[in-house]
Amino acid sequence: MELLQQLVNGLTLGSLYALIAVGYTVVYGIVQLINFAHGEVFMIGAFGALTTYIVLFKDTTAWWVLILMILGGMVAAVLTAVLMERVAYRPLRHAPRLAPLITAIGISIFLQEVVRLYYGMIPGLPDAKQNIPFPAVEGFTGTPFVLGGVTFQRPALFTMGALVVCAAFLWWFINRTRQGRAMQAVSQDPDTARLMGIDVDKVIVIAFAVGAALAAIAGVAQGLQNGNIDFRMGFMAGLKAFTAAVLGGIGNIAGAVVGGLTLGVVEAIGIYFNAGPWKDVVAFALLILVLVFRPQGIMGARVVDRA
Numbered sequence: 001m002e003l004l005q006q007l008v009n010g011l012t013l014g015s016l017y018a019l020i021a022v023g024y025t026v027v028y029g030i031v032q033l034i035n036f037a038h039g040e041v042f043m044i045g046a047f048g049a050l051t052t053y054i055v056l057f058k059d060t061t062a063w064w065v066l067i068l069m070i071l072g073g074m075v076a077a078v079l080t081a082v083l084m085e086r087v088a089y090r091p092l093r094h095a096p097r098l099a100p101l102i103t104a105i106g107i108s109i110f111l112q113e114v115v116r117l118y119y120g121m122i123p124g125l126p127d128a129k130q131n132i133p134f135p136a137v138e139g140f141t142g143t144p145f146v147l148g149g150v151t152f153q154r155p156a157l158f159t160m161g162a163l164v165v166c167a168a169f170l171w172w173f174i175n176r177t178r179q180g181r182a183m184q185a186v187s188q189d190p191d192t193a194r195l196m197g198i199d200v201d202k203v204i205v206i207a208f209a210v211g212a213a214l215a216a217i218a219g220v221a222q223g224l225q226n227g228n229i230d231f232r233m234g235f236m237a238g239l240k241a242f243t244a245a246v247l248g249g250i251g252n253i254a255g256a257v258v259g260g261l262t263l264g265v266v267e268a269i270g271i272y273f274n275a276g277p278w279k280d281v282v283a284f285a286l287l288i289l290v291l292v293f294r295p296q297g298i299m300g301a302r303v304v305d306r307a
Contacts, residue, residue, distance in 0.1 A: 005150050006272040007265060012156035012225070014264020015163040019218035020241035021248070021256040022170060023211030029187045029251045030207040031093070036104040037084060038215060039238015040111035041077050045216025046229045047115060047128070048076025053135045054125060063139045066220070073216035080111070081212035082205055090201070108235070115231040131230045134223035141224055155224035162217050167257055170210070174253070179206055187251075236280075243287045249297030258298055262286075 020042055027035050052072025057065045088107055092100045120127035136142065144153045174180035185193040186203045194200050222237065223229045240263060248259025263283055270282040290297065 003269075003272055006268040008150055008152065008156070009271075010265035010268025011261060012153070012159055012264070013267060014244075014261035015160045016218055016221055016225070016237070016260075017240050017244045017263050018163050018257045018260025019159075019166060019214055019221065020237060021244040021260045022167065022253055023214040023218075024241055024245045025251060025253050025256040026170070026183075026207050026211045026214075028245070029253075030183060030204055031089070032097075033089065033100050034104065034242065035089075035211075036101070036238065036242070037107040037111060038211065039234035039236075039241065040108050041081050041084075041212050041234070042215040042219045042222075042237055042241075043115065043229070043231065043234030044080050044111065044219075045073040045077035045212070046134075046219030046223045046233065047073075047119065047231075048216065049073035049220045049223065050132065050134060050229060051076070051125065061136055061138045063137060065135075066137045066140055069135075069137075070217060070220050073220050074213045077212040077216035077219070078209045081208040081215075085205060085208045090204075108238075112231050112234070119231070128231045131228040133228050134226070136227075137224065141227075153225070155221065158224060159221040162221055163257070166214055166217060167253070170214075170253060173210070179203070183207060240283065243283060247287060247290050247297060249299040252297065252299045255297050255299030262298065 020038065023041075024035065024038055027033060027038070049069040049072050052069050053060075053065065056068065084107055088103050089100055092103060115128050119125055120129065126132050140154055140158050142154055144151050146152070172180075174183060182193070182198045182203050183206065185196070185198055186200050190200050193203075218237075219229070219233075222233065241260070244260035244263045245256045246259070247262055248255025248257065263286070266286055267279045267283055270279045
């Protein structure tokens with residue numbers, strides 16, 4: 001029964017990784033950019049949700065508050081991602097791949113420091129240099145319940161449910177909408193897509209926006225699970241999400257989901273066998289094994305080699 005409990009915990013953690021990893025995958029599939037600043041977009045989404053709560057709904061715990069918190073987090077994350085793409089990544093689109101990679105690392109550090117230094121300077125907002133309590137929401141936080149001898153935390157159900165809804169929405173968006181088909185065309189050949197009348201710059205911005213929106217939902221999910229947020233939360237979560245994307249198959253959205261869930265379960269099993277302090281080592285050791293024996297990932301990479 002204890003192992004089953006750890007597996008449930010692992011699926012919860014894996015769902016969080018998968019939500020962030022899908023955002024990585026959407027961007028990588030379009031511009032083949034490893035956006036190491038995506039973890040900070042996740043962090044800003046959580047801070048955006050907290051700011052929405054503090055400014056509009058302080059001391060309110062009704063369930064509907066969570067919807068507006070998510071929307072506030074999405075707005076903050078999407079604006080950050082779109083601005084990041086326009087100012088930092090677009091000028092480097094045709095540069096050697098190392099240039100945008102280093103830029104992404106620099107943006108990651110920059111966003112962390114901006115939140116750390118200036119968030120608390122806004123009147124009414126707490127100091128971000130320490131852990132900030134995340135608001136409780138009726139129905140989504142509180143007393144866990146037991147089913148079949150397994151304890152389910154309420155935020156865990158929200159996280160897993162969010163993954164299912166977001167993955168289904170993303171599948172529909174990419175395969176059933178005009179913009180989604182345009183994203184597929186740009187991912188295969190941006191020059192030919194431009195000749196066919198597709199606004200490539202617009203499609204790339206949409207990809208960044210969709211990835212940021214998913215990251216914001218993940219940020220809210222982590223805030224609900226941990227009960228607090230801080231400016232450093234995006235670094236390790238983003239690194240684990242990148243690992244999950246590579247595990248599943250870089251550029252493959254289904255692979256990002258599978259990779260995230262796999263990574264979460266592996267970490268949970270490591271904790272079950274008293275390897276808790278080594279769970280990060282276990283996770284990255286798994287990544288090395290996959291890269292050695294199946295470099296295309298569990299589900300296979302879906303990246304087109306461009307001429």
